[in-house]
Amino acid sequence: MPLLIDVRKLSLITELIQDGAEEVAGSLASLAGVEACVEIKSLSFVQPGDIPTEMGTGQIHSARIRLTEPPYGVFLMTFSTETAAEIARLMTGTPVEGEFTQMQQSALQEMCNILTSGFIDGIADTLETTIDMGTPTVEVADTSAVADAALSHVRRDSLTIVLDSLVDIKETDVAFSLRIFLIPDPGSFVHLIDQLDRDVETGEPTNVADTEVEELDMSADVSAFEDSAGR
Amino acid sequence: MPLLIDVRKLSLITELIQDGAEEVAGSLASLAGVEACVEIKSLSFVQPGDIPTEMGTGQIHSARIRLTEPPYGVFLMTFSTETAAEIARLMTGTPVEGEFTQMQQSALQEMCNILTSGFIDGIADTLETTIDMGTPTVEVADTSAVADAALSHVRRDSLTIVLDSLVDIKETDVAFSLRIFLIPDPGSFVHLIDQLDRDVETGEPTNVADTEVEELDMSADVSAFEDSAGR
Numbered sequence: 001m002p003l004l005i006d007v008r009k010l011s012l013i014t015e016l017i018q019d020g021a022e023e024v025a026g027s028l029a030s031l032a033g034v035e036a037c038v039e040i041k042s043l044s045f046v047q048p049g050d051i052p053t054e055m056g057t058g059q060i061h062s063a064r065i066r067l068t069e070p071p072y073g074v075f076l077m078t079f080s081t082e083t084a085a086e087i088a089r090l091m092t093g094t095p096v097e098g099e100f101t102q103m104q105q106s107a108l109q110e111m112c113n114i115l116t117s118g119f120i121d122g123i124a125d126t127l128e129t130t131i132d133m134g135t136p137t138v139e140v141a142d143t144s145a146v147a148d149a150a151l152s153h154v155r156r157d158s159l160t161i162v163l164d165s166l167v168d169i170k171e172t173d174v175a176f177s178l179r180i181f182l183i184p185d186p187g188s189f190v191h192l193i194d195q196l197d198r199d200v201e202t203g204e205p206t207n208v209a210d211t212e213v214e215e216l217d218m219s220a221d222v223s224a225f226e227d228s229a230g231r
Numbered sequence: 232m233p234l235l236i237d238v239r240k241l242s243l244i245t246e247l248i249q250d251g252a253e254e255v256a257g258s259l260a261s262l263a264g265v266e267a268c269v270e271i272k273s274l275s276f277v278q279p280g281d282i283p284t285e286m287g288t289g290q291i292h293s294a295r296i297r298l299t300e301p302p303y304g305v306f307l308m309t310f311s312t313e314t315a316a317e318i319a320r321l322m323t324g325t326p327v328e329g330e331f332t333q334m335q336q337s338a339l340q341e342m343c344n345i346l347t348s349g350f351i352d353g354i355a356d357t358l359e360t361t362i363d364m365g366t367p368t369v370e371v372a373d374t375s376a377v378a379d380a381a382l383s384h385v386r387r388d389s390l391t392i393v394l395d396s397l398v399d400i401k402e403t404d405v406a407f408s409l410r411i412f413l414i415p416d417p418g419s420f421v422h423l424i425d426q427l428d429r430d431v432e433t434g435e436p437t438n439v440a441d442t443e444v445e446e447l448d449m450s451a452d453v454s455a456f457e458d459s460a461g462r
Contacts, residue, residue: 004235007390007417010276042273045241159238186238 003186009193016126017043017163023122024115031114035170042164048154048183054162055143062146063112063136071184071192075116076150078179086174087111112138127192154183234417240424247357248274248394254353255346262345266401273395279385279414285393286374293377294343294367302415302423307381309410317405318342343369358423385414
């Protein structure tokens with residue numbers, strides 16, 4: 001099955017990612033009371049088989065969730081032990097000394113929930129849909145185990161979007177480096193992108209263009225009215 | 232005309248860009264005697280109409296060239312006045328005081344030639360082709376003028392690949408931030424990507440897989456020979 005996407009629509013992927021990042025910042029403010037700026041540092045595409053290489057070796061924290069609605073596939077977020085400790089300290093106000101306390105572990109889970117749902121909601125908004133989702137599985141494990149768990153239900157020929165992002169918490173010197181792997185079902189992803197009603201000639205979403213035309217028509221009506229009124 | 236690309240081949244774009252960056256590092260070493268590491272900081276896709284926004288306002292240095300062979304289109308590299316002065320200083324050994332000297336201007340042109348041809352050659356290698364090119368036009372101008380000049384022959388519905396890269400010169404504290412806009416003809420670009428003989432099921436270029444099979448056969452032959460010789 002060919003899984004074809006109009007090359008001129010690739011800019012929609014950049015928009016998707018940026019909208020996801022913005023929604024994460026919004027969720028952090030409303031759900032965690034944390035003012036943050038979320039910056040996408042890099043975007044790349046890899047094959048699912050390359051994910052272990054991208055992760056490197058050693059212990060890594062991860063939050064993963066399988067999407068049960070389009071674009072299906074897997075959302076996987078990874079971050080270092082240092083970042084996990086910073087998140088726990090930020091959320092609980094207590095520094096991490098050795099093992100995480102029960103409260104710090106809960107705080108980490110909560111932050112992963114906020115980041116994950118924020119990102120997925122942001123993408124869903126742009127795709128003009130909703131993507132219901134449960135709670136992500138948060139764990140610390142060897143990178144190879146994390147990759148295996150995430151990829152167990154993924155087609156080997158899928159597209160993987162890799163994002164490095166920086167969540168910069170305002171008025172502090174805290175910044176989290178997060179890596180996100182988005183591995184949608186390729187067919188479903190292409191279908192969603194195709195649905196987006198963008199006019200590829202002008203780059204404008206067609207509904208925006210319609211609004212503009214309507215506005216122009218209205219101002220023409222107004223000036224016709226003004227003309228007929230002798231102004 | 233639909234300009235369709237297999238979504239599973241998008242990882243080839245990441246590879247193209249990385250190969251371009253590696254070739255730039257190689258060209259710097261062989262042509263300028265400068266050991267450097269070239270890092271891609273970000274990759275994104277925009278519409279050509281968004282390029283002026285990406286550039287911001289004010290004066291900017293640029294090197295641009297129209298490609299007269301596939302994938303056609305425009306290669307545009309931009310960098311700040313500070314970066315231009317650092318390049319001139321690195322290449323001539325003399326600091327820039329106010330206006331560039333004739334020698335510094337030549338050095339800047341030479342560096343732009345090396346960076347541009349290195350990047351284009353790297354892309355061409357991956358695309359298993361060659362892309363002949365002339366000398367890029369190097370100038371300093373307002374961002375809007377630079378964008379206008381670059382986009383004058385570009386289809387408005389093209390794809391624009393935007394890269395932020397960092398050229399880190401080894402054994403110095405010098406690092407150039409460069410932004411690259413690659414605006415290929417979309418039809419030609421899709422055709423080149425399609426030509427690449429990658430096996431989308433395994434993610435391996437098919438010719439590599441063939442070689443591996445052959446090597447296995449050969450070693451089997453060798454051990455059969457050794458067995459029959461009683462070793």
